[in-house]
Amino acid sequence: MARLLDKSPTLFERLLEEKKRLETQLGLVGPGGARNKLLDKLRQLDTAAHINEWLSTPGLRAPT
Secondary structure, three states, X not given: OHHHHOOOOOHHHHHHHHHHHHHHHHHXXXXXXXXXXXXHHHHHHHHHHHXXXXXXXXXXXXXX
């Protein structure tokens, strides 16, 4: 019964956790392809967070 009461993290919380993890990795990686891939992934996470926020608001508005 306790499992039913446990809340799984929201999409926004999971995105934030992944962003923190990637930012930590970014600090350890030097310039090059690996760093560029991390930066691309961070941009994708940022876009996903914005889309999630837009979809979560009442009375959807067109993106600007």
